[in-house]
Amino acid sequence: VKLVESGGGSVQAGDSLKLSCAASGRTIDSNAMAWFRQRPEKEREFVANIACSGGVKIYADSVEGRFTISRDNARNTVSLQMDSLKPEDTAVYYCAMARLALATKTPDQYDDWGQGTQVTVSQ
Numbered sequence: 001v002k003l004v005e006s007g008g009g010s011v012q013a014g015d016s017l018k019l020s021c022a023a024s025g026r027t028i029d030s031n032a033m034a035w036f037r038q039r040p041e042k043e044r045e046f047v048a049n050i051a052c053s054g055g056v057k058i059y060a061d062s063v064e065g066r067f068t069i070s071r072d073n074a075r076n077t078v079s080l081q082m083d084s085l086k087p088e089d090t091a092v093y094y095c096a097m098a099r100l101a102l103a104t105k106t107p108d109q110y111d112d113w114g115q116g117t118q119v120t121v122s123q
Contacts, residue, residue, distance in 0.1 A: 003096070005019060005093065005117040006021075006022070008119045010121075019035070019080040022076065022077050023097070028073065032049055032098035032100060034110060036110075037092065039088070039091040040091075042091075058105065062088075087122065087123055090120050093118075094113055096113045
């Protein structure tokens, strides 16, 4: 599968952005999907994931209540709505597909990754 992220950009603190991940090559409706991010000089970290049916969503504490993950299996896409953005949200954001229908926050459960999209939040 090929995963392509879009929607990144430069915004001010408090603004919103919506990231999208388009999958091609196979359907994603049997796999959990996730967003991870890598901040400057930091390791890649979990942001949010969503089960194959969309019924279970898990968020990192740092984004709970501000970010919303969703998926459209008919369109083979996953999205991340990011509200109330903070400078510490500045990172490259990656879309990832898990091997299973449900997944945890651990990166090694995800076999396929996109190239990432840059999000920059300034004061």
